[in-house]
Amino acid sequence: MKETLTRSLSGLLYVALLIFCLQFKHLLIGLLFIFGLVCLTEFKKLIQLKSFIPYIIFVVLYGVFGYWQNILNTGLGLNEAIKIITVFSIFVNLFLIQDLFSAKRIPLFFTKRYLLTTFYLSSAFVFLVLIANHFKAFNSSILLGCFILVWSNDTFAYLVGKNFGRQKLFEKISPKKTVEGFLGGLFFSCVISYFIATFTLTLNFTNWLILSIIISVFGTFGDLIESKFKRQAHVKDSGQIMPGHGGLLDRLDSIIFAAPFIYLFLRILNYVS
Numbered sequence: 001m002k003e004t005l006t007r008s009l010s011g012l013l014y015v016a017l018l019i020f021c022l023q024f025k026h027l028l029i030g031l032l033f034i035f036g037l038v039c040l041t042e043f044k045k046l047i048q049l050k051s052f053i054p055y056i057i058f059v060v061l062y063g064v065f066g067y068w069q070n071i072l073n074t075g076l077g078l079n080e081a082i083k084i085i086t087v088f089s090i091f092v093n094l095f096l097i098q099d100l101f102s103a104k105r106i107p108l109f110f111t112k113r114y115l116l117t118t119f120y121l122s123s124a125f126v127f128l129v130l131i132a133n134h135f136k137a138f139n140s141s142i143l144l145g146c147f148i149l150v151w152s153n154d155t156f157a158y159l160v161g162k163n164f165g166r167q168k169l170f171e172k173i174s175p176k177k178t179v180e181g182f183l184g185g186l187f188f189s190c191v192i193s194y195f196i197a198t199f200t201l202t203l204n205f206t207n208w209l210i211l212s213i214i215i216s217v218f219g220t221f222g223d224l225i226e227s228k229f230k231r232q233a234h235v236k237d238s239g240q241i242m243p244g245h246g247g248l249l250d251r252l253d254s255i256i257f258a259a260p261f262i263y264l265f266l267r268i269l270n271y272v273s
Contacts, residue, residue, distance in 0.1 A: 010243045014251065018147065022132070022140040029129055033062055035248060036125035039256070042238040042249040043121050046229045047113050054117035061085070061122050066129040082130070085123050086267075089260040092119040093218075096225050096257075100173075105232055106225075120257075127259035134202075134266055141200040145208065146262055149215045150254050152192045153185040157220075160184025169220075174227045177220075186216040207269060214265060215258050222257025226250070 021027040040058055044050070065082060092115055099106045108116075132143040161181020169177040193212035197205040226249065230238060239247025249256075 006243045007245060010245055014242060014245075015151075019144065022144050025132075025138045028132060028140065028143075029066060032066070032125050032128055035252065036062060036122065038239075038241060039125075039247075039249045039252060040117060040121055042241075042247045043117065043229075046233045046235070046238060046249075047108050047116065048233070049113045049117065054114065054122070057114075057118050058122040058125075061118070061126055062129075065126040085119070085126070086260055086264055089119045089123045089127070090264065092116065093221075093257060093260065096120065097221055100170075100221065100225055100228060106228055108232075124256040124259040127263040128255070130263055131259070131266060134270075139202060141202045142266070145196040145200055145202065146211065146215060146258075147255065148196060149189050149193065149212050150219055150258070153189045153212075153216045153219055154223075154254065155185075156188035157181040157185030160188075170224050173224055173231060177224070182216075182220055185220075186213065189213075189216045203269070211262060211265065214261050215254070218258040218261050219254030222254045225257065226253035 018031070021031040036058055037055070040054055044054060065078065065085065096106070096116075128143060131146065132138060132140050134142050157177070158181065161176065161178040161184065164184070165178030165180045167179040168175065169179050169182055189212040190209055193208040194205055197203060197208040203211070226238070230236065237246025238249035241248050242251060245251055
């Protein structure tokens with residue numbers, strides 16, 4: 001009972017803090033910066049990288065792509081660079097998906113550790129800021145909707161999987177995840193996307209429906225990939241910063257992995273609309 005209460009209070013504090021900061025541009029940028037540093041610290045421990053260089057890279061990336069464009073409201077000289085970092089991030093994530101299916105262990109040679117800290121983790125927080133600044137106008141409703149879809153997918157995947165799950169999704173990595181749970185999370189995320197489209201007045205239902213599919217699929221991949229990193233490191237949680245939940249990376253792994261794909265979809269919408 002005490003553990004359940006601790007977990008509930010910890011999760012509620014996290015959600016309340018995020019939702020509050022989403023209402024203010026400067027607070028959101030600051031919060032995501034802190035979240036990024038914490039997640040980077042936890043991830044470096046998982047991949048056993050002791051170098052300080054990833055912190056420097058994160059600060060530079062976040063400062064250039066996140067802070068400069070969104071505080072000064074200018075994308076001069078950055079548009080092409082954003083395209084490049086998007087391509088690199090998506091390819092690194094696709095290779096991680098390949099490692100998930102084809103390798104017993106995710107290879108962690110020297111160069112790959114820096115590629116992962118840069119284009120898997122650090123760039124994800126840049127994309128979260130860019131998503132909130134969709135069409136160069138700060139609108140936290142889009143990012144909030146994405147978080148709601150992540151939370152909905154996780155919640156209903158757990159509930160459906162616990163009550164109806166029979167076929168394991170990826171037993172060697174995450175024994176509790178089931179195909180039925182994944183499909184349940186996907187289905188209810190699609191349903192909830194209708195209400196997000198109705199009440200946020202941001203994107204239409206078709207676009208939110210597509211986003212719900214992107215978030216459910218790639219968010220699940222992100223969860224599985226982080227679970228594989230933890231198994232390789234022989235730890236249960238990425239950290240202890242959230243009592244009852246583990247590390248911050250454990251809570252953000254889905255949105256971190258899905259972020260570049262969400263941003264790419266929004267960028268495509270920007271071109272075709």
